[in-house]
Amino acid sequence: MCENCDCKQGDGAGFAALDPVLEKYGKVPGSLITILQKTQDIYGYLSVDAINHISGRTGVKPAKIYGVATFYTQFRLKPIGKNLIMLCKGTACHVNGADMIEEAISEFLGVGDGETTEDGLFTLNNVACLGCCSLAPVMMVKSAEGEETFGNLTKDKVKAVLAEIRQREQEAAV
Amino acid sequence: MRVVVGQGSCGVATGARKTSAEFERLIAEAGLDVTVEKTGCIGNCYLEPIVDVYDGDKLLSRYVQIQPEKAADIVERHLKGGEVVSEYAISEADERFLTGQRRIVLRNAGVINPESIEAYMATGGYKAIEKALKEMSPEDVIAEMKVSGLRGRGGAGFPTWFKWDAARKNRGDMKYIVCNADEGDPGAFMDRAVLEGDPHSMLEGMIIGGYAMGASEGVIYVRAEYPLAIHRLELAIDQAREKGFLGNDLFGSGFSFDIRIKAGAGAFVCGEETALIASLEGERGMPRLKPPFPAEKGFWQKPTNINNVESFANVPWIILNGGEAFGAIGTAQSKGTKVFALAGKIKKGGLVEVPMGLPLRDVIYGIGDGIKNDKAFKAVQMGGPSGGCIPASLIDTPVDYENITKTGAIVGSGGMIVMDETTCMVDMARYFLDFTRKESCGKCAYCRVGTKRMLEILERITAGEGQDGDIELLVELAEKIKDGSMCGLGQTAPNPVLTTIRYFRDEYEDHIYRKKCTAHSCKPLLTFTITEDCKGCTLCAKNCPTDAISGERRELHVIDQEKCIKCGKCEESCKFAAILRD
Structure with a gap:
């Protein structure tokens, strides 16, 4: 426990799941990105507490961790919804109307790029390229069940996909 | 018999796992007595899911979609009945x-x-490394x-x-x-395949x-987006x-080597060698000045060599078949083959x-x-955000390093995005600048601020607010960014703008002076009108968010241009194709 303030730096409470990761990589030079990736895998995002905890265990300054976390597009500093929509904005998707698909998603969910719906079911993230260019426009939906890719999207198709997920989630909640 | 289902990302996306x-x-x-196996991407992504039926190693039939x-x-007709299900089989045209x-x-x-090393070895796999270690010195390999x-x-x-x-x-x-x-190039998936x-x-x-280089450790820096x-x-x-x-001691040669994987975290600039090395070391992926080159001081300050996936995949073939056989393919300066990811309006x-x-024509x-x-072919974009657009008039250009570079584009990693008459070239330039502006690491002021300024100008032009002098300003900025940036990202970032200005200047001028987008793509420059084909179904009026459409049932409707916000909802809702965008 850090003595100087109440930031809880070095206090392991709530981060037990991270212990094996920090044990394996904590003292291996050059492992910061790997640690952050595994942290995000476990908690869904990088919280201030998580960053402080990692700092306490690795000796890397929180400011530096924050610097690395904000440099790479993969890292998120805010929690995400149950379903992460990764909408491809690659060149092939752009040419085939990815902007139109984004419009449809925003219309249907009422959120823009980087935002999460109020019910916590969806987060929309635009990504650079998913590499399924022949199926453009494409999106990938990532949830606890895994990831599923949807190709050759149209405005109607994307809305139908989202409606189905929403219905499934609502039924599961009952 | 064996049933083999293609399960690359494209196949999986179209439902190959369910199949x-x-x-x-x-x-x-x-x-x-039939096994079900998986394989990677064969390349005909548009036909996925693809299923091959083999008897031993003999391909009996290839089924598509x-x-x-x-x-x-x-299962009924082929596996049990021994008859080819012709309606699902690949067509001759697709085989081409x-x-x-x-x-x-x-x-x-x-x-x-791809998940079986035995399968790879059965095709002569790992024979090349055996040959290199047993019969060749490192110098021989390099030669x-x-x-x-x-x-x-x-x-x-x-x-x-x-x-x-x-x-x-x-x-x-x-x-x-x-x-x-x-x-990292958006629109490229050769390495993934x-x-x-x-x-x-x-x-x-x-x-x-x-x-060959005397390394004992290999690191694969792979995109996290490719699970x-x-x-x-x-x-x-x-x-x-x-x-x-x-x-240790591979094939008793005394040479020891191991490989590990490091997942990247998403930064285009990490395609630059020194930035990639910084990222491997767990830092922000910022490039640094060269020299020293990575070959002298790279990963952890040790001599490091970086090659791309496709380069490595060529090597075993070269060692087994000889450099001469490889050199016999291709042109005088550009040897061998190149993989391209053909996408877009193709x-x-x-x-x-x-x-x-x-020639490009043979590919497209x-x-x-x-x-x-x-539709009419307009251009092909090669080289991603560092490349450029090659116009239809140059479709007979041979695809090799020298000839593609002459056009202002680059071969790059192999993305080939085809565009038709409905693709606006100014918008394409805007798209790429938006990408490089976001991906600039921020170290060099010209790249950091310059790409932002160029993007602002392009956004203005596509929004119908272009001004006289914008094209000249873009060119001036482009040249300064090329000169004032340290790494490849900044040095090539203006290329998509420069090539589109070079070949499609008239489109820029149409946007700026005539306030027209000839590709009918930039919405703020469009005018929506209703044609005589209107049946008066009222659907467009119902869908219009600003109540700009008026008209009686069963009569021709009219759009009030003052109220119209050019959202295109009327066009989407019209069942009679009676909305004209111009």
Whole structure:
């Protein structure tokens, strides 16, 4: 426990799941990105507490961790919804109307790029390229069940996909 | 018999796993002696899911677009009845997509099971490293690579032998060989296909490279967005270790080598060698000045060599068949083949591997079968955000490093995005600048601020607020950014703008002076009107968010241009194609 303030730096409470990761990589030079990736895998995002905890265990300054976390597009500093929509904005998707698909998603969910719906079911993230260019426009939906890719999207198709997920989630909640 | 289901990312996205599961279920149910296997991407992405039926190694039939519900027919009629289900079989025209190619890098992709090292070994896999270690000195390997003329397939086109030789000559107690599998260009998926379809060929090339330069450790820097590729690489590395192709004293030669994977975290600038090394060390991926080059001081300050996936995948073939055989393919300066990711407004998109020097026309029309919906071909974008747009008038340009560079584009890593008459070239330039502006690491002011300023101008032009002098200002900024940036990202970022101005200046002028987008793509420049085809169904009026459409039921409707916000909702809702965009 850090003595100087109440930031809880070095206090392991709530981060037990991270212990094996920090044990394996904590003292291996050059492992910061790997640690952050595994942290995000476990908690869904990088919280201030998580960053402080990692700092306490690795000796890397929180400011530096924050610097690395904000440099790479993969890292998120805010929690995400149950379903992460990764909408491809690659060149092939752009040419085939990815902007139109984004419009449809925003219309249907009422959120823009980087935002999460109020019910916590969806987060929309635009990504650079998913590499399924022949199926453009494409999106990938990532949830606890895994990831599923949807190709050759149209405005109607994307809305139908989202409606189905929403219905499934609502039924599961009952 | 064997049923082989293509399960690269494209296949999986179209439901190949469900198809595969359905075959397994039906075959088990019928008690047939047929195995269900998986393979990587064969390249005809537009036909996925693809299912091959083999008798031993003999391909009996290739079926395309096999959704789960079609599996029963194939099991009943082909597996049980021995009859080819002709309505699902690949057509002759679609077979041309493959027969027009020359496959070295993709020699096994879509043919073998990528998760089985035995399958790779059955095609002569790991024979090249055995030959290199038993019969060749590292200098011999480098000499063979020199004869082959292989140039880096990641973008810069630097001779591979030269990089290996430089790294070999630099002394160090520890040397590293790195595989750049951080395929960052939007619109490119060649490396993904190799990693998913034939990971061992890349590993073998890397081991040979390690031997040639005297490295003892290899690191694969792979995109985190490619989970399937990472999974198959992990499997492949474990299998190679088990068979003794990785580890200590390989083939009793005294050469020890191992490989590990490092997942990138998404930063385009990490395609630059020094930025990639910074990222490997867990830092922000910022490039640094060269020299010292990575061959002298790279990963952890040790001599390091970085090659791209496709370059490595060529190496085993070169060692087995000889540099001369490789050099016989292609042109005088650009040897061998190149894999392209053909996408955009193309009829048959997918992965295409062709000899260097083949004219663009043969790729786009011969293999890709031309433009979707038979629209007019306008341009092809090559080289991603660092490349440029090649106009239709230059369609007979041979695809090799020299000729493509002359057009202002670059071969790059192999993205080939085809555009038709409905693609606005100013918007394309805006799209790429938006990308590079976001991906600029911020170290050099010209790249950081300059790309932002260029983007603002392009946004203004596509919004219909272009001003006299904008084109000249763009060119001036472009030249300064090229000169004032340290790494390849900034030095090439203006290319998409410069090439579109060079070949499509009239489109820029139409936007700026006539306030028109001839491709009818930039919405703020459009005018929506209703034609005589209107049946008066009132659907457009109901869908208009600003109540700009008026008219009685069964009568011609009219759009009030003052109120219209050009959202296009009327066009989407109209069932009679009575909305005209101009």
